[in-house]
Amino acid sequence: PEHRCGQCDLHSLLQETVAAMQDIEVDRPAAKQGNFCGQYGGGATMLRTIMAVQRIDLTEAQCEDVMSTRKTLYTGYEAGVTRLIEAAHRDGYTETVEGRRRYEVDLESPDWKTRSHAERALANHRIQGTAADILKRAMLNVVPALTFYGARIVAQVHDEIVFTVPEANADNFLLVATQAMEALPLPNGLALKVEGGYGAS
Numbered sequence: 081p082e083h084r085c086g087q088c089d090l091h092s093l094l095q096e097t098v099a100a101m102q103d104i105e106v107d108r109p110a111a112k113q114g115n116f117c118g119q120y121g122g123g124a125t126m127l128r129t130i131m132a133v134q135r136i137d138l139t140e141a142q143c144e145d146v147m148s149t150r151k152t153l154y155t156g157y158e159a160g161v162t163r164l165i166e167a168a169h170r171d172g173y174t175e176t177v178e179g180r181r182r183y184e185v186d187l188e189s190p191d192w193k194t195r196s197h198a199e200r201a202l203a204n205h206r207i208q209g210t211a212a213d214i215l216k217r218a219m220l221n222v223v224p225a226l227t228f229y230g231a232r233i234v235a236q237v238h239d240e241i242v243f244t245v246p247e248a249n250a251d252n253f254l255l256v257a258t259q260a261m262e263a264l265p266l267p268n269g270l271a272l273k274v275e276g277g278y279g280a281s
Contacts, residue, residue: 090115093153097146102136110134115150123147164203174202176209177267211239214272218261225260229253250278 091111098106106114110130117126124143131138138146151158168174168187175181182205184198219233219241226232231245231253245253254276261274 090150090154093150094146097149098131098136098138101138101142101145104136106131106134106136114146161203164206165199168199168202174206176206176213177270178210178213180209180213182209214264214266214270215239215241218264218272218274221260221264222257225253225256229256231257245278254278 091108094111094114095106095108098104098111110133114127114130117123117130124140124147127143127146128138128140131143164174168184172187173181173183182202184202186194186198187202189195189198215236219236222241226243229245229249229252231243231249233241234244235242243253243257258274258276262272264272266272
């Protein structure tokens with residue numbers, strides 16, 4: 081199908097692709113589950129099962145189309161993962177941009193399922209592990225703002241940080257914390273984009 085979302089993210093792309101096929105809206109949690117199933121080897125059959133839970137009846141061929149659309153539009157990602165896996169077989173590990181390594185004993189397993197799981201874990205370590213390293217450094221960068229504005233970190237979940245801050249300081253804290261995290265120097269021309277907001281609870 082023709083895509084209208086321009087620079088949509090991976091999950092919006094799946095939502096749009098299914099909507100074009102069936103004129104049915106897929107909620108974002110289901111789209112994320114469908115994409116991660118593809119990323120972690122679930123394939124079209126697993127995607128069909130996930131969509132069926134949403135009462136969306138896709139054929140196996142349509143699910144294959146969804147998977148191939150993702151690969152076609154994200155060729156850079158697919159090629160990057162292939163290079164990571166090739167390097168992992170050569171070196172025995174992958175590492176984050178910061179140099180934190182992960183080894184997998186099953187990388188050379190004769191069982192393809194076991195081997196594929198190890199390959200995906202190592203590729204994921206490079207991507208999500210780098211994101212985790214960046215977030216840890218971003219949290220350190222925001223410590224002076226915490227102290228100055230009387231804020232506290234309540235929780236950190238994946239790439240999100242939840243703060244509490246006195247209401248009178250909310251606007252200034254949001255601005256300064258965002259700037260502090262975005263000022264984080266990153267290698268390889270990477271840049272951190274931070275979005276934030278606040279509410280009463």
